[in-house]
Amino acid sequence: MCADKIHRFLMAFVLTVTMLFFAMGMVQAGVVLQTLVIIMIVIWAFTDFCPSLWLFKKIFEPCQGGTKKD
Secondary structure, eight states: OOHHHHHHHHHHHHHHHHHHHHHTTOHHHHHHHHHHHHHHHHHHHHHSOOHHHHHHHHHSOOOSSOOOOO
């Protein structure tokens, strides 16, 4: 697996855990975790830099071909 796909899988996993926290009544933990994810995505959107993606690209191989840019 390449770094970008692992990153997307990790984001989906973290959001799933957040949803489970909400479902189990652990609202405060869910809000904190979801807020952290939102902050990371906003930073990524404004600066085009995501620390976790940067780390994954250091550890795992980059994806071949990249993404489509229109």
